[in-house]
Amino acid sequence: MEAMREAWTDERLDYLNRRVDDGFHQVDRRFEQVDRQFEHVDRQFEQVDKRFDKVDAELHRVNDRIDAFHLTMARIGAAIFVALVGLVVTQI
Secondary structure, three states: OHHHHHHOOHHHHHHHHHHHHHHHHHHHHHHHHHHHHHHHHHHHHHHHHHHHHHHHHHHHHHHHHHHHHHHHHHHHHHHHHHHHHHHHHHHO
């Protein structure tokens, strides 16, 4: 054991310390790259959100048209019913 301890000189410890620091600097640079990629993804999601807003507006417009069509069909059905009742009453 003592032979191993003697082999770890201050110079070797300094070298190891520099290597560890260099490794952490590389990790920091990679995290910076990841952060930039996430910023890019965030911008893309903003564009997707805008597209969904457009789709949502279009769906509301279609829904309003369907509601208007439903109301028109109900009025036509009521008019036909009134006409048939009037026809039956006049035939009696």
